[in-house]
Amino acid sequence: MKDLDVLCVGGMVCDLLLSPVGKFIFDEDKSELELLEQKLGGDAANEAIIFGRYGMKVGLAGEMGDDMTGNGLIEYMHQSGVDTSNICRRGKTRTSVVMIQANGDRNFLTYGRNTQTFCLKDLSMEQLAHTRMVSIGSIHILPTLDPDLPEYLKRAQEAGVLTAADMMKRDPRVPEVDMQGIVAHCDYFLPSYIEALELTGKEVPEEQADVFLSWGAKNVVIKLGEDGCLVRNANECFRTPIYKTTRVVDTTGAGDNFVASFLTGVLKGWDLKKCSEFAAAAGSICVEKVGATAAIESLEQVENRMKEQGRYR
Secondary structure (H helix, E strand, C coil), rough: CEEEEEEEEEEEEEEEEEECCCHHHCCCCCCCCCCCEEECCCCHHHHHHHHCCCCCEEEEEEEEEECCCHHHHHHHHHHHCCEEEEEEECCCCCEEEEEECCCCCCEEEEEHHHHHHHHHHHHHHHHHHHHHEEEEEEEECCCCHHHHHHHHHHHHHHHEEEEEEHHHHCCCCCCCCCCCHHHHCCCCEECCCHHHHHHHHCCCCCHHHHHHHHHHHCCEEEEEEHHHHEEEEECEEEEEECCCCCCCCCCCCCHHHHHHHHHHHHCCCCCCCHHHHHHHHHHHHCCCCCCCCCCCCCCCHHHHHHHHHHCCC
């Protein structure tokens, strides 16, 4: 059992990146692509790669297909320093076709949700004794795991492990889960504004955060897109603006990069303002290249972006 700074739990997929894809692609018989690449993707996998780039000892838990595609992605994770001993191999690898528009926006076609069966019995409770933090890549990405998350996060906290969770918009075909029970056991809850709006019905981010704090979250970080982020807990509340970027090429994985960067700061003992600055800087770098993990190379790279824009603390 390896000692880990963070265990990322959630989805891992094969991303097939296509660019540029126009909005009216089906109105034309043929379209020319400038880019076609196959990469590792999925919320937890993206986070794990970025944690590793920052020098964190990181592991990944979830479900990967027992096929040629899965074999290649597992090998890539090994080369990236990610511990894969908590990954279950079965079925076919989930695949997402990522259609990237000229402005960097993207749409997804996915295959493989019906093959996912990962649940609490697949997670090692022994690993918790060797782990500093558990990060749930996205609530709603593994429907069979979601009902078990309150119990898993509760056990993690009882073991002295820090807990964090991001989320994604729930597919109507995915059953509703006990979100309050999940959030109650989160030391850090990091939804987007739209996700927070859907959960709380509140339009003001500060009011959204108050709801999550009332549910039991210790720290709430709401991703506000072009408006930066809001950080709130029982003692402080502040917003951090975005960083300037050269140009937006691809927004895929920007949220995952933000979350992994913010939580890296937490693991390093930084105050929340420095964590949010670091995460915002990382987000600005992420969107400058195609692919969720193509841009971030090191912690120093992100700190240099902070220094360049006069926001390094």
